[in-house]
Amino acid sequence: MGVSAVPQVNPAGYDRIQRQLIPGYSSLARLGVALLAASPLASAPGSEVLVAGCGTGGELLEAVAQRPDWHLTALDPSADMLAEAQHRLEGQGHVSWRQSTVEALAEDQASTARFGGALSVLVLQSLPDDGRKLAFLSALAASLQPGAQLVLVDLMQASLPSLEQQVSTAWLGFQRASGLQAPEAELAPLTQGLHPIGLARLTSLVNAAGFGDPARIFQALGFEGFLLQRRN
Ligand SMILES: C[S@@+](CC[C@H](N)C(=O)[O-])C[C@H]1O[C@@H](n2cnc3c(N)ncnc32)[C@H](O)[C@@H]1O
Known part of the structure; x- marks a missing residue:
């Protein structure tokens, strides 16, 4: 998927909107980083960790706070999101910045089997299941060392079809109760x-991408977090 084809999210007000939109958003990055920091490979001092789709830098800020020793690669195809993340992280941690999709990163030999861990928070959900989800996951697997883990957080379909309507009505109720008010142009993406x-x-x-079965480690309405381990 080329950089120009990625749906554009407006970084202005992004974090406020996400907190009001996504139940538990404020804890997602903290949980994800804590899980990865306890994983078999990324627990090692100075590990290389990929933040795939870093957006405005929530996971990066948390990673630098919990694991200042990590060598982070912050990757996002959106120049605007990367610029906001760079501004928020200024002078903190060991961070390499990369304007790219994960799929394009996988074409770079230097990134093959390089990372001891990765985070992908709210990215896979935006890709259609027409080969693009598989390409994204395969690229993530290829960038990880065998045995390394990926923390994947995504919007999922309800486990029981009979719950779908209730969960989506509850999600709207959550947004109203959180006081969510944003222009349609900012909410739509x-x-x-x-x-x-x-x-x-x-x-x-x-x-199919090269991971073992996903282990669910948290859930809030439709948003679920999984640990995936790259097969040896
Ligand atoms: C909803 S935002 C999530 C940002 C951040 N992870 C968070 O939780 O706040 C999705 C981000 O994924 C990026 N993105 C979309 N397609 C991508 C791809 N193929 N590879 C890497 N990042 C991608 C977008 O540019 C956007 O910044």
Whole structure:
């Protein structure tokens, strides 16, 4: 997927909107980093860690706070999101910045099997399941060392079809109760054109990409966090 084809998210007000939109958003980065810091390879001092789709830098700030020894690669195809993340991280941690998709990173030999861990928070959900989800996951697997883990957080389909309506009504209720008010142009890239899949489909995609079965480690309404381990 070329950089120009990526849906544009406006970095202004992004974090406020996400906190009001996504249940538990304030804890996602903290949880994800804590899990990766306890993983078999990324627990080692000075590990190389990939933040795929770093957006405005929430996971990076948390990673620098919890693991100042990590060597982070912050990757996002959006120049605006990267600029905001760079501004927030200024002078902190060991961070290499890269304007790229994960798929393009995988074409770079120097990145093959390089990372001891990776985070992908709210990225896979925006890709259609027409080969693009598999390409994204395969690229992540290829960039990880065998045995390394990926923390994947994404919007998922409800586990029971009979729950779908209730969960989406509850999500709207959550947004109202959080006081969410944002122009449609800012909300649309975050709420429309998403492509959530169910657990069975995710399992088959991650297995095909080179990971073991996904282990769910948290859930808030439709947002679920998984640990995936690259096969040896
Ligand atoms: C909803 S934002 C999530 C940002 C951040 N991870 C967070 O949780 O706040 C999704 C980000 O993924 C980026 N993105 C979209 N497609 C991508 C791809 N193929 N590879 C890497 N990043 C991608 C977008 O530019 C955007 O910044």
